[in-house]
Amino acid sequence: MEREYSEKVMDHFRNPRNVGEIKDxxxxxxxxxxxxxxxxxxxxxxxxxxxxxxxxxxxxxxxxIATSSMVxxxxxxxxxxxxxxxxxxxxxxALGGLPKIKLHCSVLAEEGLKLAIKDYLKKSGKPLxxxxx
Amino acid sequence: xxxVYLDHNATTPTHPDVVRAMQPYYEEIxxxxxxxHRFGRExxxxxxxxxxxxxxxxxxxRADEIIFTSGGTESDNFAIKGVARAxxxxxxxxxxxxxxxxxxxxxxxxxEKNGYSVTxxxxxxxxxxxxxxxxxxxxxxxxxxxxxxxxNETGTVEPLAEITKIAKxxxxxxxxxxxxxxxKIDVNVEELGVDLLSxxxxxxxxxxxxxxxxxxxxxxxxxxQIGGHHERNRRAGTENVPAIVGIGKAAELAGKxxxxxxxxxxxxxxxxxxxxxxxxxxVRLNGHPARRLPNTCNISFEYLEGxxxxxxxxxxxxxxxxxxxxxxxxLEPSHVLISMGVSPQTAQGSIRFSLGRVNTKEDIxxxxxxxxxxxxxxxxxxxxxxx
Ligand SMILES: Cc1ncc(COP(=O)(O)O)c(C=O)c1O
Ligand SMILES: [Zn+2]
Numbered sequence: 001m002e003r004e005y006s007e008k009v010m011d012h013f014r015n016p017r018n019v020g021e022i023k024d025x026x027x028x029x030x031x032x033x034x035x036x037x038x039x040x041x042x043x044x045x046x047x048x049x050x051x052x053x054x055x056x057x058x059x060x061x062x063x064x065i066a067t068s069s070m071v072x073x074x075x076x077x078x079x080x081x082x083x084x085x086x087x088x089x090x091x092x093x094a095l096g097g098l099p100k101i102k103l104h105c106s107v108l109a110e111e112g113l114k115l116a117i118k119d120y121l122k123k124s125g126k127p128l129x130x131x132x133x
Numbered sequence: 134x135x136x137v138y139l140d141h142n143a144t145t146p147t148h149p150d151v152v153r154a155m156q157p158y159y160e161e162i163x164x165x166x167x168x169x170h171r172f173g174r175e176x177x178x179x180x181x182x183x184x185x186x187x188x189x190x191x192x193x194x195r196a197d198e199i200i201f202t203s204g205g206t207e208s209d210n211f212a213i214k215g216v217a218r219a220x221x222x223x224x225x226x227x228x229x230x231x232x233x234x235x236x237x238x239x240x241x242x243x244x245e246k247n248g249y250s251v252t253x254x255x256x257x258x259x260x261x262x263x264x265x266x267x268x269x270x271x272x273x274x275x276x277x278x279x280x281x282x283x284x285n286e287t288g289t290v291e292p293l294a295e296i297t298k299i300a301k302x303x304x305x306x307x308x309x310x311x312x313x314x315x316x317k318i319d320v321n322v323e324e325l326g327v328d329l330l331s332x333x334x335x336x337x338x339x340x341x342x343x344x345x346x347x348x349x350x351x352x353x354x355x356x357x358q359i360g361g362h363h364e365r366n367r368r369a370g371t372e373n374v375p376a377i378v379g380i381g382k383a384a385e386l387a388g389k390x391x392x393x394x395x396x397x398x399x400x401x402x403x404x405x406x407x408x409x410x411x412x413x414x415x416v417r418l419n420g421h422p423a424r425r426l427p428n429t430c431n432i433s434f435e436y437l438e439g440x441x442x443x444x445x446x447x448x449x450x451x452x453x454x455x456x457x458x459x460x461x462x463x464l465e466p467s468h469v470l471i472s473m474g475v476s477p478q479t480a481q482g483s484i485r486f487s488l489g490r491v492n493t494k495e496d497i498x499x500x501x502x503x504x505x506x507x508x509x510x511x512x513x514x515x516x517x518x519x520x
Binding site: 010013014016019030036037038039040041057058059060061062063064065101102104105 | 436437438439440441444448457458459460462464466477478481513514515516517518
């Protein structure tokens with residue numbers, strides 16, 4: 001069973017980007033992984049439909065922390081619509097892949113992002129229809 | 134970089150004297166212990182010497198009550214399936230605890246799928262089995278009780294002598310997985326009264342891939358591995374002579390050094406535990422504070438997940454392990470901690486520190502220096518933590 005993390009995963013684990021909260025966040029996604037118990041809060045700040053800032057807090061394994069860090073990097077500068085299509089696989093790929101048994105941990109990042117966007121759309125009175133979940 | 138190994142319940146570094154004792158049995162004394170000629174006789178002599186060493190460590194009356202195996206897992210499989218098969222006509226009920234190592238737990242599960250019925254006795258918050266529930270669970274169909282001596286995750290030591298006494302009164306065989314106990318605390322098969330006992334070489338400074346099953350004389354057990362006449366027809370296969378010599382040497386060393394070493398290691402363990410309790414808030418000891426292996430300390434760090442702690446310690450050269458779901462392979466938190474009533478969240482942040490022969494006071498002080506900032510940094514990242 002492959003257990004080893006890539007150098008990039010370890011880099012994001014060692015020096016996670018964008019740790020923290022956004023006090024006046026436009027949207028917050030709070031998710032728990034029902035499989036392993038990892039927990040993540042994702043905060044996004046949206047201006048003119050563009051995600052200008054993202055921060056996270058995560059309690060979880062190496063993969064959960066690294067994917068949290070990476071997803072905040074990936075969404076910054078993207079429009080809300082673009083961000084909606086970021087999948088957990090895309091996050092894992094951006095990290096140079098994850099050990100197979102750790103792929104489920106990256107679901108947290110995708111779910112957190114989706115919920116944060118949903119929260120933003122709801123708060124700003126925008127239609128939710130093109131949110132996948 | 135500094136390297137500090139605090140994962141001795143996973144495996145121990147082989148003692149240099151053990152390696153030295155094994156060496157000649159690869160090249161000069163390579164004979165098959167079943168051969169009649171001098172080469173064979175030399176190997177046979179070494180195997181029987183090792184058997185005596187193990188029997189003596191366990192206080193067994195006869196050396197032939199020791200059967201060599203490939204390790205703890207095989208010994209557990211052999212004991213449980215072997216008795217289940219031998220006593221099939223007598224009954225089909227097996228009793229075990231809810232905190233066993235997977236070698237026992239999954240073997241019981243396997244038998245459950247094959248027509249046996251298994252009772253899993255609950256434990257209290259310290260991991261000690263409920264003796265009343267155990268007493269009540271014995272029926273006329275019960276053929277085997279298998280309950281571990283010391284727990285690999287928490288170090289909790291079960292009241293084995295009492296358990297055996299209850300089983301004996303009902304005429305039921307008692308097997309114990311003593312893989313974590315042997316070499317760390319006194320294990321005496323006569324005082325404990327057990328019928329079968331599993332042990333493993335690599336847990337007490339012996340080589341990997343070798344273990345033994347103690348089988349009290351007269352105990353009915355079907356062989357697992359069928360073939361030649363090795364181990365008095367109970368475990369076929371050419372003996373792994375170098376490994377057997379190694380486990381024999383490890384047993385000899387344990388017999389000589391254990392009392393002194395255990396006291397030294399207990400002091401270090403207590404230093405570690407007190408140090409953590411003093412410098413880090415919201416930690417919780419998992420396991421019995423006193424009835425516990427002298428080398429083990431399992432602590433939950435609230436609001437955190439274990440793997441993230443392990444990886445941070447690993448970056449600083451310190452090796453420990455966790456009961457976190459994310460590292461378990463089954464994606465569930467430790468069944469041992471859950472059985473003790475620990476919440477999944479708290480089990481998620483559990484770290485097992487297990488000490489051994491190579492550890493020094495400097496190792497512990499190094500850990501105590503690097504751990505608090507790691508915990509603090511991770512907690513700052515945790516959505517559950519409020520300062
Ligand atoms: C309590 C217990 N039983 C059985 C085993 C399995 O022993 P082995 O690794 O020799 O197969 C272990 C080892 O992890 C253990 O701790
Ligand atoms: Zn995880």
